Amino acid sequence: xxxxxxRDQLRLMIEERxxxxxxxxxxxxxxxxxxxRPTLRxxxxxxxxxxxxxxxxxxxxxxxxxxxxxxxxxxxxxxxFTAPPSDGTWDSRIHQFRIEPAGPxxxxxxxxxxxxxxxxxxxxxxxxxxxxxxxxxxIPVAIVPGIEPTDFESGSLYQLLQLRFDVxxxxxxxxxxxxxxxxxxxxxxxxPLHAPALLFERTTHDAAGRxxxxxxxxxxxxxxxxxxxxxxxxxTD
Numbered sequence: 757x758x759x760x761x762x763r764d765q766l767r768l769m770i771e772e773r774x775x776x777x778x779x780x781x782x783x784x785x786x787x788x789x790x791x792x793r794p795t796l797r798x799x800x801x802x803x804x805x806x807x808x809x810x811x812x813x814x815x816x817x818x819x820x821x822x823x824x825x826x827x828x829x830x831x832x833x834x835x836x837f838t839a840p841p842s843d844g845t846w847d848s849r850i851h852q853f854r855i856e857p858a859g860p861x862x863x864x865x866x867x868x869x870x871x872x873x874x875x876x877x878x879x880x881x882x883x884x885x886x887x888x889x890x891x892x893x894x895i896p897v898a899i900v901p902g903i904e905p906t907d908f909e910s911g912s913l914y915q916l917l918q919l920r921f922d923v924x925x926x927x928x929x930x931x932x933x934x935x936x937x938x939x940x941x942x943x944x945x946x947x948p949l950h951a952p953a954l955l956f957e958r959t960t961h962d963a964a965g966r967x968x969x970x971x972x973x974x975x976x977x978x979x980x981x982x983x984x985x986x987x988x989x990x991x992t993d
Contacts, residue, residue, distance in 0.1 A: 759795055759802075762789050762791050762795060763799040763803060766799055766800065770809065774819070776819060776886060777819050779809070779818065781816070782800070808820055812946070847881075847882045848879045848881055848882065848891075849879060850879050851878045851890075853876070853877050853905040854876050855876070855897055857872070857874070858870055858874050862894060865970055866894065866896065866959075866967040866970055867966070867967050872896060872898075873896070873897040874894045874895065874896060875893075875894065876892070876893075876894055877894075877908050878890065878893075879908055879909075880944055886979075887944060887945045887946055888945075888976055889973050889974060889976065891973040892971065892973070893913070893969060894970045894971070895969050896968070899917075899923050899968060903921075914960075923962060925961070925968060927960070928958050929959050931957050931958075932956050934952065934954060934955070936952060937949065937951045937953050947976060947978070951976070951977065951978070952978065953974050953975060956971070956972070956973040956975065957971070957973075958970070958972075958973075
């Protein structure tokens with residue numbers, strides 16, 4: 757079947773190309789493989805559904821960026837939750853940066869009064885030049901005087917808190933649950949509406965028990981994977 761043959765040829769071509777590279781046009785590929793453009797288009801759609809290709813309207817079709825993987829031990833350090841995976845090169849683009857009152861809901865969550873000022877930062881996490889996640893961070897303004905948007909573009913936030921502001925994160929509680937992207941999230945992450953995603957919520961404390969950070973992150977479900985190593989105890993009573 758031509759469609760299967762072309763799909764296999766495309767797979768070989770993808771394996772030989774770096775992630776995020778523009779593939780040749782449908783016209784050039786149909787001539788190269790000796791098939792009609794509808795047949796080629798169907799094969800491309802198959803590979804796009806498999807996550808090997810990404811189609812951007814008006815820009816063309818690209819090899820998909822690799823899946824980022826993070827390994828967590830059954831009991832992890834707080835820093836493990838925010839350290840980027842070893843795969844790829846990570847950067848951040850600041851989407852929103854402002855100061856706002858905590859309000860009743862966030863005040864309760866962060867154990868401060870509703871009128872307490874919080875720093876609100878929303879940033880797009882980028883790996884291999886493509887959006888991976890949307891991260892929203894809230895920090896009490898009182899503990900980070902003079903902090904700037906550029907401080908959130910690279911490096912470890914926890915290292916910054918400790919070295920510049922003498923605020924040391926000692927523990928965090930993080931939850932993970934499946935979700936789907938809404939219209940704005942889909943636009944920022946460059947995925948279809950209601951695409952599968954992972955929602956992370958993290959509350960971080962210092963040694964005195966203060967909440968120094970509350971973070972919510974939406975990670976693309978097609979590009980992010982978590983691996984946990986477990987050790988089984990076979991001792992018997």
